Amino acid sequence: MKKLTEEEIYKKLESLQGWEFDNNAIHTSFEFEDFKEAFSAMVRIAFEAEVQQHHPDWTNVYNQVEISLSTHDAGGVTEKDFKLAESIESIINAGE
Structure with missing residues (x-):
C-alpha cells in the first residue's frame, strides 16, 4: 500500500470531521455517556478492524476513546x- 502525501491526506x-493529521498518523477522539458506551463502541470498531485486517492504536479512559x-x-x-x-x-454515527 502506497503512503499518501501530506497534500493527499489533508x-x-x-x-x-474531527480527524487531524499529526506525527505521521490521523487522529480523532470521541466522548461517550459513560464507560459502557465507550467500550461498546470499541468492541464494534474492533470487529470491523478485524474484518479489514487493519488495527487502530487507541486508548480508553472512562468515557473517552482516542484513536x-x-x-x-x-x-x-x-x-x-x-x-x-x-x-x-x-459505527459511531449508527450508535447515536
Whole structure:
C-alpha cells in the first residue's frame, strides 16, 4: 500500500470531521455517556478492524476513546487508514 502525501491526506481529511493529521498518523477522539458506551463502541470498531485486517492504536479512559491510524508497513498514512476511519465514523454515527 502506497503512503499518501501530506497534500493527499489533508484533502481526504476535509470529508472526515474531527480527524487531524499529526506525527505521521490521523487522529480523532470521541466522548461517550459513560464507560459502557465507550467500550461498546470499541468492541464494534474492533470487529470491523478485524474484518479489514487493519488495527487502530487507541486508548480508553472512562468515557473517552482516542484513536490513531497509520499503516506501519508503509511508514505513514494510506488508503487503508481512511477506509477504517470512514468505517469508524459510520459505527459511531449508527450508535447515536
